[in-house]
Amino acid sequence: MSDFKQRALDYHAFPTPGKIAIEITTEAETSEDLSLAYSPGVAEPCREIADNAENVYKYTGKGNTVAVISNGSAVLGLGNLGPMASKPVMEGKALLFKRFANIDSFDIEVTHETPEEFINTVASIADTFGGINLEDIKAPDCFIIEKALQERCNIPIFHDDQHGTAIVTAAAMLNALDIQDKDIAHVVIVCLGAGAAAIACMELLIQCGAKREKIYMLDTKGIVHSRRTDLNEYKTLFANNTDKRTLDDAIEEADVFVGVSGPNLLSTEQLVKMAERPIVFACSNPDPEIKPELAHSVRNDLIMATGRSDYPNQVNNVLCFPFIFRGALDVRAREINQEMKIAAVHAIRALAKEPVPESVLKASGESALTFSRDYIIPRPMDPRLCNKVAKAVAQAAVDSGVAILPMPDHYND
Numbered sequence: 554m555s556d557f558k559q560r561a562l563d564y565h566a567f568p569t570p571g572k573i574a575i576e577i578t579t580e581a582e583t584s585e586d587l588s589l590a591y592s593p594g595v596a597e598p599c600r601e602i603a604d605n606a607e608n609v610y611k612y613t614g615k616g617n618t619v620a621v622i623s624n625g626s627a628v629l630g631l632g633n634l635g636p637m638a639s640k641p642v643m644e645g646k647a648l649l650f651k652r653f654a655n656i657d658s659f660d661i662e663v664t665h666e667t668p669e670e671f672i673n674t675v676a677s678i679a680d681t682f683g684g685i686n687l688e689d690i691k692a693p694d695c696f697i698i699e700k701a702l703q704e705r706c707n708i709p710i711f712h713d714d715q716h717g718t719a720i721v722t723a724a725a726m727l728n729a730l731d732i733q734d735k736d737i738a739h740v741v742i743v744c745l746g747a748g749a750a751a752i753a754c755m756e757l758l759i760q761c762g763a764k765r766e767k768i769y770m771l772d773t774k775g776i777v778h779s780r781r782t783d784l785n786e787y788k789t790l791f792a793n794n795t796d797k798r799t800l801d802d803a804i805e806e807a808d809v810f811v812g813v814s815g816p817n818l819l820s821t822e823q824l825v826k827m828a829e830r831p832i833v834f835a836c837s838n839p840d841p842e843i844k845p846e847l848a849h850s851v852r853n854d855l856i857m858a859t860g861r862s863d864y865p866n867q868v869n870n871v872l873c874f875p876f877i878f879r880g881a882l883d884v885r886a887r888e889i890n891q892e893m894k895i896a897a898v899h900a901i902r903a904l905a906k907e908p909v910p911e912s913v914l915k916a917s918g919e920s921a922l923t924f925s926r927d928y929i930i931p932r933p934m935d936p937r938l939c940n941k942v943a944k945a946v947a948q949a950a951v952d953s954g955v956a957i958l959p960m961p962d963h964y965n966d
């Protein structure tokens with residue numbers, strides 16, 4: 554077994570199985586403590602909440618708790634591994650919520666037959682939480698599930714693989730385009746993958762100025778084009794009126810490649826055919842569409858990003874989901890709307906242009922990080938992300954009228 558594989562398995566097995574645990578936040582030592590925490594004292598907050606449901610935020614952890622919910626039908630770029638095998642990823646998301654945004658979170662893996670069953674299950678437990686992060690659910694079910702839950706629940710419901718990935722991709726892309734001196738309105742974009750992340754990334758890039766007719770999306774059958782009769786309604790929005798049929802056809806002179814598909818699907822021969830100063834975001838996890846060392850071996854005018862922590866330019870939804878939920882929970886937003894997503898794009902993007910503190914250099918093992926081809930987006934462990942992104946998101950929630958609370962004072966420190 555490779556050394557890295559063994560270390561990854563040991564990391565999950567020791568010192569206790571898994572990556573997260575629950576901790577007690579009150580005193581629970583004496584009979585007096587227990588009489589407050591439990592019977593009879595616990596009856597008092599129960600009565601208060603029964604009188605006024607808003608009191609649940611005052612007397613329970615609801616307001617700082619997010620559920621990470623999956624059915625394991627599209628685990629990273631690994632495919633349909635099922636609910637149980639998705640658990641390490643979901644525990645990982647809970648770890649990231651706590652580590653980066655001090656949000657309490659736990660994972661829920663749902664076994665079900667139909668999307669309706671999943672929707673009913675999640676809707677039935679939603680009131681427990683301050684928000685729900687849907688994760689690794691295959692398209693097109695994820696679109697139906699997210700929409701139905703948003704209609705049925707009055708807390709933020711956010712499908713991370715769509716919107717988290719799209720927000721981070723858009724932030725990094727706008728910065729990469731600046732560095733490569735390309736105009737988003739003119740670039741030809743190849744999107745390999747037509748699932749949840751692909752569709753959401755392309756929609757958000759269009760909102761940021763990209764042109765739909767300059768996007769070539771590919772699924773397992775090739776280019777999504779207007780003569781195809783097998784497209785679902787979501788892919789149909791990207792059906793390009795073109796004679797191109799394959800990745801080879803589309804990649805010729807393309808400015809941008811976004812991969813949200815699977816490992817090793819972009820060859821060096823294809824990369825060589827891209828336009829000058831290309832941008833390649835090979836974001837399939839854990840293995841990108843092309844390895845950075847391979848890409849750099851054939852192009853020196855390239856900006857390259859992956860979804861991984863062990864290469865420069867990590868375009869991964871970890872840069873978004875902890876912070877967008879932090880902002881949403883802080884003002885008790887009823888939903889995570891478009892204004893909040895766009896605010897997150899610009900806050901993440903702007904931070905990459907600021908000087909990087911020593912602590913981040915140290916944690917990244919770098920001697921310097923300045924806005925450039927190898928640093929287009931902040932590092933996830935940058936402690937400024939939490940305040941800056943959450944604040945921008947919270948402000949956008951307040952300004953767009955979906956916040957129940959005003960901006961908290963601590964954002965002004």
Ligand SMILES: O=C([O-])CC(=O)C(=O)O
Nearest residue numbers: 628629630714838869870
């Ligand atoms: O978990 C990650 O690293 C990013 C992600 O959501 C995915 O690939 O599905």
Ligand SMILES: [Mg+2]
Nearest residue numbers: 629688689714
């Ligand atoms: Mg995911």
